Amino acid sequence: MRSSPVSILRAARRSRGSFWFLVLQIALGSAVVIEMADLAVYFLRSGSAPIGIAESSIFLISTEPKGDPALVGASDRSALASLPGVRAASRVACPPLDWSIVPETLEALGQPDTASVGWTLEGDAWFPDALGLTLRDGRLFTPNDRSDASEAPILITASLARSLFGNEHAAGRMVRSRSRRASLRVVGVVADVVAKGAYVTASKGTVIHLSPGQPWRTQEYVVRVDDGVASSFAPAARAALERIDPNRWIRVRTYAEFKSRITTNFSGGALIVSLNAFVLISVILLGSLGIASFLVAERTRHMGIRRALGGRRRDIVRYFLIENFITTNIGLILGIPLTYVLSLFLSKLDPSLSFRWSIVLLGVVLFWITGLLAAFVPARQGAQVPPTVASSRV
Amino acid sequence: MLAYYLQQALRSLRRNPAYSMLMMLCLALGVGVWISVHSTVASQARDPMPGPRNLFHVELEHDSGLPERMGNAAGIWGLAHLPDLLLSYRQVSELSRSQIPSRSAGAFSTQVAVQLDDGRFVEGPATFCFADLFALFEIPVLSGSTWARSLDLDPNANVAVVDHDQARLWFGNTDPIGRKVRLGGVEVTISGVAASDPQRLRLYHLWFGGGYRNGLFLPLGLIERMRARPVFVFGWSDHDGASAALRTLDDGFVHFWVELPTEAQRSAMILLLDSYVERERVSGRASAPLRPTLRRLDDWRRNAHQLYAGYRMVEMLSLIGLIASCLSLVRLLMAKFQIRAPEVSVRRALGASRRAVFLQHIVEALLVGVGGALIGLLFASLEVAMYNAALPDRTVDFALDLGQVASGFGVTLLCALFAGLYPAWRICSIPPAVYLRWQ
Numbered sequence: 073m074r075s076s077p078v079s080i081l082r083a084a085r086r087s088r089g090s091f092w093f094l095v096l097q098i099a100l101g102s103a104v105v106i107e108m109a110d111l112a113v114y115f116l117r118s119g120s121a122p123i124g125i126a127e128s129s130i131f132l133i134s135t136e137p138k139g140d141p142a143l144v145g146a147s148d149r150s151a152l153a154s155l156p157g158v159r160a161a162s163r164v165a166c167p168p169l170d171w172s173i174v175p176e177t178l179e180a181l182g183q184p185d186t187a188s189v190g191w192t193l194e195g196d197a198w199f200p201d202a203l204g205l206t207l208r209d210g211r212l213f214t215p216n217d218r219s220d221a222s223e224a225p226i227l228i229t230a231s232l233a234r235s236l237f238g239n240e241h242a243a244g245r246m247v248r249s250r251s252r253r254a255s256l257r258v259v260g261v262v263a264d265v266v267a268k269g270a271y272v273t274a275s276k277g278t279v280i281h282l283s284p285g286q287p288w289r290t291q292e293y294v295v296r297v298d299d300g301v302a303s304s305f306a307p308a309a310r311a312a313l314e315r316i317d318p319n320r321w322i323r324v325r326t327y328a329e330f331k332s333r334i335t336t337n338f339s340g341g342a343l344i345v346s347l348n349a350f351v352l353i354s355v356i357l358l359g360s361l362g363i364a365s366f367l368v369a370e371r372t373r374h375m376g377i378r379r380a381l382g383g384r385r386r387d388i389v390r391y392f393l394i395e396n397f398i399t400t401n402i403g404l405i406l407g408i409p410l411t412y413v414l415s416l417f418l419s420k421l422d423p424s425l426s427f428r429w430s431i432v433l434l435g436v437v438l439f440w441i442t443g444l445l446a447a448f449v450p451a452r453q454g455a456q457v458p459p460t461v462a463s464s465r466v
Numbered sequence: 467m468l469a470y471y472l473q474q475a476l477r478s479l480r481r482n483p484a485y486s487m488l489m490m491l492c493l494a495l496g497v498g499v500w501i502s503v504h505s506t507v508a509s510q511a512r513d514p515m516p517g518p519r520n521l522f523h524v525e526l527e528h529d530s531g532l533p534e535r536m537g538n539a540a541g542i543w544g545l546a547h548l549p550d551l552l553l554s555y556r557q558v559s560e561l562s563r564s565q566i567p568s569r570s571a572g573a574f575s576t577q578v579a580v581q582l583d584d585g586r587f588v589e590g591p592a593t594f595c596f597a598d599l600f601a602l603f604e605i606p607v608l609s610g611s612t613w614a615r616s617l618d619l620d621p622n623a624n625v626a627v628v629d630h631d632q633a634r635l636w637f638g639n640t641d642p643i644g645r646k647v648r649l650g651g652v653e654v655t656i657s658g659v660a661a662s663d664p665q666r667l668r669l670y671h672l673w674f675g676g677g678y679r680n681g682l683f684l685p686l687g688l689i690e691r692m693r694a695r696p697v698f699v700f701g702w703s704d705h706d707g708a709s710a711a712l713r714t715l716d717d718g719f720v721h722f723w724v725e726l727p728t729e730a731q732r733s734a735m736i737l738l739l740d741s742y743v744e745r746e747r748v749s750g751r752a753s754a755p756l757r758p759t760l761r762r763l764d765d766w767r768r769n770a771h772q773l774y775a776g777y778r779m780v781e782m783l784s785l786i787g788l789i790a791s792c793l794s795l796v797r798l799l800m801a802k803f804q805i806r807a808p809e810v811s812v813r814r815a816l817g818a819s820r821r822a823v824f825l826q827h828i829v830e831a832l833l834v835g836v837g838g839a840l841i842g843l844l845f846a847s848l849e850v851a852m853y854n855a856a857l858p859d860r861t862v863d864f865a866l867d868l869g870q871v872a873s874g875f876g877v878t879l880l881c882a883l884f885a886g887l888y889p890a891w892r893i894c895s896i897p898p899a900v901y902l903r904w905q
Contacts, residue, residue, distance in 0.1 A: 090800055097793035104787045111780065136579050138651040141693065171697050174548050177531030189535050194701075251530040251549055252701070253752045273536055287712060288695035289650040321579035321587040340856030345780060347852070348499045352787040355495045359794030362488045362801070417782070421775050 091399065094360075098403025098439060101356045103410040106435035107418060108349035112342045114425055119338025121270035123168055124263060125203050127327040129302045132167055133293040133309055135322045144317050145291045149196075151312040152293055157301030162198035164292050165283045166267075168327075169334050173268045176251035178228075178279060180236045187250065188235035190228065190279035191267035195294065200227055200262060200280060202294040209233070210243025210260030219282045223257040231276035233261045269335070271422070302326070353442055360396075360446030385455035389448075396447030397440070404436055411435075468829070475830035478806070486834065489798045493838030493881060496791020498845030501874040503784040505846070506853055506864045507777050513767065514666040520568075521602055521763040522735075524561065524722040525550045526743065526755035540774040544672040548700050551672065551770075552718030554753065555689065559619055559713065561742065562596070566734045567724035571596035572618075572686050574696045574720045575671045580682070581648040582636055590632055590681030592649070593671070594689050600627075600660065602723055603670055610643040610658030613685055621690035626654040627683040631662040647682075650692045654684065664862045669763075671721050672698060672770055673861060686720070696720075716753040726760070735760065771861075792881045795838075799831055799889040811898040823894040831886020832879060839878035843871060 133152070137144035145163050153161035166172050179187040193199070197213040205212075208230050217225045223246065233242035242261045249256055264276040297305050306324040313322050325333075332339075378388065415427040479486040528549045536546035544551065553561070558572035573595035580588050593599070596618040600607060608630055617623035626647070633642040633656075642656045660683060667680040684692075690712050696719035726732045739758035746754040803810075810823055843866070850864050866874075 090797055093793050093797050093800070097790050097797070100786050100793070101790040104783045104790065107783055108780075111776070111783075136650050136694075172695075172699065174698060174700055175532055175536065175545055177535060179531075187531055187535065189532065251528070251532060272542070286695065287693060287715065289693035290695040321581070321589075323589075337857050337859045340853075340858070341776065343856050344853060347849075348503070348780070348784060348787070351495050351499050352790065355492050355787075355791045355794055358488055358495075359492050359791075359798055362485060362492070362798045414783070414786075418779055421779055 094399050095403045095406065097356060097359070098400055098443070099406035099410060101352055102404050102407035102435050102439050103414055105349045105353055105438065106407075106411045106431055107414045108345045108352070109434060110415070110418065110425055110428065110431045112346045112349065113431065114422060115338045115342035115345065117424075118269070118271045119335035119342070121266070123270070123327075123331065124265035124276075125168065125205075125327060126296070127331060129297055129299050130203065130327045131293075131295045131297065131305060131309065131324060132327060132330050133295060133313070133322070133324050135291050135293075135313060135320055136289055137291060137317045138320050139317050141289045141291055142285055145285065147316045148291060148313055149198075149293060151316055152295050152309060153198075155297075155305070155308055155312055157298040157305065159204075159296040159298065160198050160201040161293060161295040162196050162202040163285065164193075164195035164199055164202075164294050165286045166192055166194040167292055167294050168193060168203070168265060168267050169269060169331055170292075171334075175268075176249050176279065178232070178236060178247045178249055178256075181246040181248050181255065186236050188232060188277055189274045190232050190277050191272070191275070193265075193267050193278060193280045194283035195280070196284055197282065199282075199294065200260075202296050203265065204296050205265060206263040208261045208263055209241060210258070212260055212262075213282050217259070217282050219284055223255055225259040225282055226256045227260045227262050227280040228258055229264045229276055229278045230261055231264050231274070232279060233258070235274070235277060271338075353438065356439075357442050357446055360443070361449055388455040389451040392447050392451030393444060396443050400439055400443035404439055408432060467825075471826045471829040472833070474826050475833045478802075478830055479833060482802075485798075485802065486837070489795055489802070489834045490837035490841055492791055492794045492798060493834065493878065493885070494841035494845055496788040496794075497838060497842035497874065497878045497881065498849060500781075500784045500788040500877075501842065501846040501866070501870065502849035502853065503777075503781045504874075505850055505866050505870050507773065507781050508870060509862050509864050510665075510773050510777065510860075512665055512862075513764075514663060514669060515604065515763065515767075519763045520725055520727040522724050522726055522732075522760040523551070523763070523766045524553065524724055524739065525759040525761055526553060526557070526739075526746075527757050527759055528753075528755050538769070540772045543769045543772065547769075548672075548698060549718065550755075550759070551721065552698060552700050553720050553722050554716050554718050555686075555712045555720055556714065556716070557718075557746075558686070558720045558722050561722060561739075562619070564735075564738055566731055566738060567726055568731070569598040569602055569725040571599040571602050571670075571723045572720045573599050573670050573723070574686075574698075575680070576694055576697045578649050578682070578694045580636075583646050588636060590636075591679060592682040592684060592694065593667075593680055594684050594686045594694070595670075596686055599670060599683070599723070602725055603666055605663070605666060606661040608659045608661050609641075610656070612658055612683070617685045617687070619687035620685060621687050623685040623688050624652070624654045625657045625685065627658040627660050628656050629662050629667070629680045629682070630659050632679055632681040633659055649682075649684075650694055652688065652692045654682075654688070668861060669767065669771065670723060716751055718753070724760075732760065788881065792885045795831075795834070795882065795885040796888060799827075799834070799886055800892065803827055803889045803893040807893060807896055810893055811896070814898040820894040824890050827890035827893055828883065828886050831882050831890065834886075835879045835882025838882060839875045842878055843874055846874065 149161050149163050152158060173191055175189050175191055177187050178190045197215050197217060200212045212227065213225060228242065236242065236247060237245060242258050245258050247256050247258060265278050266275050267278040268275065309324050310322050411432060412427050415425065418425040530549040532546040536542050562570050562572060573593055575591055575593045577589060578592040580590055582588060597612045597615050600612055607627065612627055613623060613625045628642050637645060642659060645656050646653055662679065664679055698719060700718040724735060726735055743755050743758050814823065847866055850866055853864050
C-alpha cells in the first residue's frame with residue numbers, strides 16, 4: 073500500500089499546528105545553523121590563512137638587553153647569523169603579525185587617485201632575506217641603503233604594487249607616504265606577505281621600511297634557518313644571546329607558534345560557534361525524537377487502518393520518512409531566504425561572509441540527515457505495532 | 467487552586483520523567499546558548515564610567531588619508547586614526563605644562579618583561595602614565611600610594627603601582643608594597659596596589675589584544691631610561707635608531723587626557739591647542755598636525771572601544787536559535803497534552819471548566835520552564851567558562867552576573883509560557899465527546 077507524497081503532505085497538514093511549528097522550527101534552525109557554520113569557517117580561515125612566509129623555519133626572538141640596546145642588538149644579530157644552519161638573521165622593529173603593525177597611505181608620486189593602504193613592516197637590510205621573501209622585480213635592501221636618505225628605500229608586495237602602479241613596473245618608482253609625509257623610492261617588489269593579519273583591509277598590501285635601529289630597549293630578531301635545524305635552534309639561539317648579555321629576558325618561538333598565539337581568538341571563535349550550532353541541531357533532533365512517542369500514540373488508529381487495508385511494515389516506515397522529508401524540505405525552502413537575509417547582516421562583518429550556496433548545501437544535507445534520523449525511530453516503532461492492537465482503536 | 471494545579475503538573479511531569487527531561491533540555495539548551503552569548507556582549511558593552519564626564523582625549527589631526535580608506539569597524543577605527551590619536555613624548559611634555567586643565571595625564575601601554583625579586587622573568591602589561599591617571603579614570607588605589615606629580619616626567623623616578631590581580635599572580639598572597647622589580651635593567655619599588663577592573667583599565671588607551679589585565683603603572687618619564695617599546699608607535703621621523711633621545715622624537719605613542727570641568731577651561735584649552743598646532747606647523751616638522759580635537763570620553767569609548775560586530779551577530783543568531791528551541795517545546799507540549807486528551811475529556815465531562823484545564827496545562831509548561839531555566843543557567847555557566855578558555859585575548863572576563871541570571875530565568879519562564887499557550891488552548895478546546903467515545 074503506497075501513498076503519494078501529495079497525499080502524505082495533505083495528511084501531515086491535517087495535524088494542524090504541529091506541522092507548521094515543525095516547518096518554522098526547521099526554517100529558523102537551518103538559517104541559524106547555516107550562518108553559524110559560515111562564521112566558523114570564516115574564523116578558521118582567518119586564523120589559519122598563510123601569511124606568505126615559511127612559518128615553521130622562521131623564528132621570532134625577543135629580548136631586553138641590560139646593556140646598551142644598540143650595541144647588544146648588533147652583537148646579538150651577528151651571533152645569531154653565525155649559528156649553524158642559519159640562512160639569515162635580522163633586527164626588526166615591526167615583524168609580521170606583531171600587534172605594533174600600523175597602516176599608512178601610499179600613493180604613486182603625483183597621482184593621489186592611486187592612494188592605497190599599506191601595512192608597515194620595519195627591519196634592517198637583512199630583514200627581507202630573513203623572511204625568505206621572493207623578489208619579483210628590482211632588488212632587496214643592501215647595506216648601502218640608508219633609511220634617513222631623502223628618498224628612503226622601501227620594498228612593496230606585488231598586491232600593493234598593482235594597487236599603486238597597475239601592470240607597470242614598480243621598481244625604481246617614487247611613492248608618497250601621505251601618512252608619514254615622506255617621499256619613498258620603491259627599490260623592489262616582493263611576493264605577497266601578510267603583515268597585520270588576513271582579517272584586515274588590503275591584508276596583502278605590505279610595505280617594508282628599512283630601519284637600522286629603534287630607540288627602544290626591546291630588541292626583536294627574525295631568523296630563518298634550514299629545515300633540518302629548526303627543532304634544535306631555540307636552545308642554541310638562547311645560549312648565543314646569553315653569552316653576549318647574560319641573565320636577561322629572552323623569548324624564542326617559531327612563526328607558527330607566534331601566529332597561533334596571535335590568532336588564538338579566531339580558533340576559539342570557530343570552536344564557540346561550532347559548538348553552539350551543534351547544540352541547536354541537537355535541540356531540533358531531540359525535539360523531533362521526542363515527538364516519536366506522540367506520533368506512535370496519536371497515529372495508532374491511522375496505522376491500524378493502513379495495516380488492516382494491507383499496508384506492510386516497510387510501507388509504514390516509508391510513510392513516516394517521506395512525511396518527515398517533505399516537512400524538512402518545506403522548512404529548508406523557507407529557511408533559505410532567511411539565511412540570505414542573515415548573510416546580508418553577516419557580510420557587514422566581512423564581505424567574504426556573503427551568501428554562499430556551498431554552505432547552504434552543507435546545512436541542507438545536515439538537516440536531511442537530522443530529519444531522517446529523527447523520523448526513523450518513530451517510523452520503526454510505529455511499524456512494530458501489531459495490526460490487531462492498532463486496529464482495536466478504530 | 468494554584469497548589470492543586472502545581473500538584474497535578476508535578477504528577478504529570480513525574481509520570482514520564484524521560485519525556486519531561488527532554489522538554490526541559492530542549493528549552494535549556496536554547497536558553498543556555500542565548501544567555502551565554504548575551505553575557506559576553508553585556509560584559510563587554512558595560513560602560514565602566516557611565517554618565518557625563520569632563521574628561522577629554524587630546525588629538526592632533528593629520529591628513530593621513532587612512533580613515534576614509536579603512537572604515538570604522540571595531541579595532542580598525544583606532545588603527546585608522548593612529549596618527550591623530552597618539553602624541554609624541556615631546557608634545558605631551560610640552561602640553562602638560564599648561565595650567566588650564568584641572569588635571570591631565572599622558573599614558574601609553576605595552577608589554578614588558580619584569581624580573582621579580584626572586585630572579586624570575588615574567589611578561590606582563592605595563593602602563594606608563596601620570597599619577598593623575600588614577601583620579602581621572604577613578605582607579606582605586608587599594609593600599610599604599612601612587613607617586614608624586616613631580617615624578618610624572620622624571621626619568622629617575624623608581625616607583626610603580628601594581629594591579630591587584632597581577633600582584634596575586636606574581637607575589638602570591640604576600641604584600642607587594644616595598645617589593646622591588648626590574649624592567650629593562652631599571653629597578654623600581656612598588657608603592658601601591660590598584661584595583662583590578664579590566665574594562666576601566668583599558669579605557670584610557672587603544673587596546674591591542676595582547677591581554678586584558680594591567681600589570682604595572684609606572685611614571686611616564688621612566689620611559690626615557692627604561693625605553694620599553696610601546697605597542698603602537700606612529701613613526702614620523704627618520705632617526706638613526708637607539709641613540710635618538712625620546713624628548714626630541716616626533717614618533718607618536720602617548721595618549722593625552724585632560725579634565726576640563728568648565729566651559730571657560732574648554733575654550734581656553736582649544737585656544738591653547740590652536741596656537742600649539744600653529745607653532746608645530748611653523749617649525750616645519752613632518753608630524754605637524756592640521757588641527758586639534760578635544761574628544762569627550764564617551765565619544766572616545768564609542769569609537770575606540772566599540773564591540774566587535776561578530777559578538778552581536780552571534781547573539782542575534784543565538785536569539786533565533788532560542789525561538790527554534792521554543793518551537794521545539796511547543797511541539798513536545800502539544801504531543802504530551804494530546805496524549806492526555808482522553809483523561810482531560812473525562813475531567814471536562816465531570817465539570818472541569820476550560821479555564822481550569824487551560825491553567826493547569828499552563829502551570830505544567832511553566833514548571834518545564836523552571837526546570838529548563840535551572841539546567842539552562844548551568845549549561846550557560848559552563849559555556850561562559852569555555853568562552854573564557856577559548857578566547858584568551860578577550861577584553862574582559864566573561865561572567866554571568868546576578869542580573870543576567872535573573873533575566874535569563876525570566877526569559878526562560880516567558881519562553882515556556884508562550885510555548886505552552888497554544889498546546890494548552892488546543893487541549894482545552896477539544897470537545898469531550900471526541901475522546902469519550904473511546905473510553
